[in-house]
Amino acid sequence: MAGVSDAELKAMSQEDRAAALGMTTEQLTGRTSMIEFNADEEERFTYPWAPDVFYNKRADLDTTELTTTEVNTRIRELMNEGYGHITVKDPRGKHSLGVGILSRLTLEFEGSLGYFAVGLIDGPNVRIKGRVGWSCGENMMSGTIVVEKNAGSTFGAAIRGGDLVCKGSVGSRTGIDMKGGTILVGGDTGALSGFMMQRGRMVVCGNAGKNLGDSMYDGTIFIGGEIQSCGVDAVEAELTDLDKAWLTRKLGQYSMMPDQGVDHFTKIVAGKQLWNYDNLEPNEKKLIL
């Protein structure tokens, strides 16, 4: 430490010594993340630094010769120029396209995407006219993503809000760790879907693989077809009129209503019998379950 000798440091109080060494001793307020929105504002729909875009201002982006980084950078440049409707052409399964978009935008992909497509988004409406690889929409906060073909595994992992829609079938571990929002699947889903789900709703019009809803804390899963098996603490619940009305509205919104309606759906919820729901130790709980 320039200008301060060891003897001087030793003579200081702990707080002064920490400050002299460049460390902070401020008391944390309990909130460590950056506050983005003012709670007093009437409408808080956009980040303060989000670009103003206009939905009628359209741009096409041919990605044949571009890398993922170049595509994502170009999308941001177009948004900063005010384009609110961007069509990405010929993505050819590239990974991580359209990630981290935190403002309103209509984004279309004319083709299929690879892994981590449009993850970490908060606001845009996305349509993918193809399929997606693993982890589409991971951690999305709000907005909509519609995939017109199939999707890979971990579809909608840890999403917190918005609608994530796949009109085809999806892979395994769909909605793993989801904390909110809605996942809609037109076809089947694989094993361990809804694993450790915490909030939100998942609707699968087709079949579900084994261990559905394993260790789910909360949230609701609706399955239109066969369930190979339910996971630990996932139990069937009564499909209420309110559920049916919601399913009808939500599936209708994306033109995914099955021919036979929604009465045949099976509703799966958390049984809330796992150890984390009481004060018993795991070993004690084993004696009961």
Add this chain to the structure above:
Amino acid sequence: MCGIAGLIHRGKRSSVGSEMTSMLQALKHRGPDSTGFAVYGEPKPGDYIMRVKVAEREFMDKGHGVQAILDSRIENLESVLALHKAEVRAKETVTPYALRYVLGHDGDTEDMARHIEELEGIEILSMGNGLELIKDLGDAAEVSETYNLGTFDGTHAIGHTRMATESDVDIRSAHPYWAFPYNDVSVVHNGQITNYWIKRRQMEHKGHRFMSNCDSELLAVYTADNLANGISLEDSLRQSIEDIDGVFTYLVATKDQLGMAKDTMAAKPLVLYESDDLIVMASEEVAIRAILPHEIDTTDPYDEEVRVWQA
């Protein structure tokens, strides 16, 4: 993490060497350490195609005297071929350490192969009627150019880009793997096998040989053993899901079939495209797009899924 790829043309031949090169190059980011191809040409009855390496590539860096050692090993190899009355119908020295032989042989091929592999520094990469197995350090484009795969016509192929996690970066540990006694079987694998040593010991007790410490080699030996015992490829793949512990997706090719299997967790990826005359699969769609740039429908096979396609 490794990348795997496979393709099979039904009822026709195509430039599978070039196609597999494009696919594996697109998967380079999944494994830059080594690249391997198992390509299947037209089987010629009576001909055995043997791909063999007489040294690891790092051996070439040992300096003065290396070539003399390689020449000596090749001489020993050809002495063993002569001893077993194998007729050398063609010979190609692809690199100083990798050779391709076309052999005529009526005797016990397995016995001859075991004899060859007793020689110092020599490993048979493949021996079969249709199979040719090429693997080396570097990316797909480099390996393909070195081994002139761009001109290889055939019906099907599998390939692998390796990120070394369980064993060394060398040709011995690169995929695909081939195993006795079923000549034309090859395997590529993405995953980790957790009961490798137990199953390896079982296979060794049956008399099978292992050339590496790579867990993926077990799948080749396991499959070869099953096929040699009359079990169909589909049944072998299905049984492997019970027998093999760990997370895996693997592809197996024989002289006229291509198969795939996924573990009980579906923890390793595979994207699949099927049409009437072509089936293509890879760890990532970007590899399929490398040869089919137009929009296509693809799917993800589920956990415990097994599929087999005929050429």
